[in-house]
Amino acid sequence: MRAEARSGSLMVAPYAVFLLVFAAYPIVFALVLVFLQWDLVTTPAFAGMDNVRLLANDGRFWRAVVNTFVFLSIHLPLQIATALALALALNRPLAFRSFWRAAFFLPVVISGAVVAILWSNLYATDVGLINGLLVRMGLNPVPWLTDPNTAMPAIAAMVTWKNVGFYVIIYLAGLQYIPRSCREAIEIEGATTWQRFRHLTLPMLLPQTILVVTLSTINGFQLFIEPYVMTGGGPLRRTYSIVLYLYTNAFAYQKMGYAATIGVALALIIGTVVFVQRRVIGKAEAL
């Protein structure tokens, strides 16, 4: 027994050290940095509540928060609708099912940097593929990424496209668990396809929907490479994301204290939003 305890402690020792250095220390130091002013060159100076006060009144930060909510208000419904529709289609008896699934999943395995570069070309006003199609159909080209009103929706649509395959898999797993007897019972009652979807499928998939909402919300708050590559946060800062602002403060302005404050605020916002979403969806279920 002694020997077992000794090998156990020895075997987890490297991981314990790793946790101290790369988890415990950064979490504690993030909270310390909130009260410091530090450019990484001079000695850190105590700044009291300066960073917090600055953040509370920083229009650029709150612009980024609003942008994220704009992004989510488009991305979440679109993501749920497309993932659900594709999952329902795949859940039927199909030829080449694994091919369809693999096709939908393809963008998930491709780097976000590649997808962003590819889509800035697809969205391009003059030579972009999408405007090329619009013009062929006799419509006017849309300046997707350079019009302040379309830039964020365009990015939201692209992110939906990139991640939908992932959520299709989640919904497909949920559909497997709907008991056959329930389907048969509701069919005998004479329910239409829509009624079956509304009163059986949708409620049974609630756990998956909660997961999709939570994961795509967290993902949405971490938006970075898309605006970084496609718009630089513009036009008129309408696509500036919180992480892009954090990165700019750390990397371009060398404000470590302020960047860390943004990180802490972001973590708090994510926690609050996910908590509220779960409460709201839980209540909706009770109705």
Place this chain on the structure above:
Amino acid sequence: MKVLRRIALYGALTLAALTFIYPFLWMASATFKPLTEVGTIALFPDNPTLDNYRTMWARAPFGRALLNSIMVAGTITLSVLVFGSITAYAMARLRFRGRPLLNAVTMGVLLVPGQLTLIPMYTLIVQAGLIDSYAALILPYLFNATAILMMRQFFLQIPQSLIDSARMDGMGEMRILFSIFWPLSKPVLSIVAIFTFMGSWNEVLWPLLVVREQQLMTLPQLLTVFSLGGGAGSIGVSLASAMVLVIPVVIAYAVLQRHFIESMASSGVKG
């Protein structure tokens, strides 16, 4: 009626599949087009050219970046598998002081958003003098809490009698892990290997912070810097450089498709 519905279903599926595949096909074809043709929808260029690839290869160290990416993602994956499974084995099968705490902390770590620790990690790397080093890219990823929990869960299901009889034969814990547990754990090990490698292969924010030296950049970072900094100069060149990153992934995905989907879906990794 039924036939019509089948046709509509397959029509919709084909349209959906094209939406996901066509942009990548267009991208691949655009890299072979001269500047005058890039804007066209056609998949087959009238005057195919390799100029975009020549320019890309000459202007930035993409060969080097490919090696860097393979080296960094490979080292991280190996570490997560080997050291991670050693940790997971002890956490699953050995009794020692602090084990419940370690389990709890590992689950807690999953709840902490990466943005919270990003800046302190960055200042740590700066102060350790590790900016512009492979260590900066690798060290923070040597262990992965998701991977440890998944392996631990799998190891819990392996019968105790196997361990007992191996100990009777005088095997040490390490040998039990690598010669008995590993062969039985191929499903979970391959899942962990794929999502760890893919996560590292596609990562771009952390490299952007800790690496400035072009020779040390991994593919996604070099691609981003090259395309944004105007080094590419044209769409064709910038997409050609993206192909270096995409081709290995697409080949691996075509071969291991089912494992990719299972692995990335179970871990929550999204490129």
